[in-house]
Amino acid sequence: MLRIQILYPMASLVLLTFVVGVAMLGLRFRAVARGQINPRHFLLNRGGRVPEYLARVEQNYLNLFELPVLFYALVLALYATASVSPLQLGLAWGFVVARLLHTLVHTTVNRLRWRMRIFSVGALLLIAAWALFVQRLVAG
Secondary structure, eight states, X not given: OHHHHTHHHHHHHHHHHHHHHHHHHHHHHHHHHTTSSOTTHHHHTOSSOOOHHHHHHHXXXXXXXXXXXXXXXXXXXXXXXXXXXHHHHHXXXXXXXXXXXXXXXXXXXXXXXXXXXXXXXXXXXXXXXHHHHHHHHHHO
């Protein structure tokens, strides 16, 4: 039962990524409709200045494809090797909560200090989860 539960935090992070992607699309349409950017900008994402509210969401969307890639790899490795433990599950949920908080801060108030701290907590949780996984692999 614990093994399947590791897929829930992964599915939650995928859902967050979809939500941010859909929000980004809506904000792009809004920016074009308001005349804040020429739609041709999106051909190569060049040639125009994107409004700040859109830039924050676009950057956050890209962020959701950076560090989380290592999370997805870990979750699949944990599942495939039946290495899921309550601690790993807790670390996975902690990482997802950190990414959610990072998204909320990034796309709203955008306080760099808060983002940095939240990012650091998430990164440390992911490093700990990977270290625990590797330790278990080495120990056999």
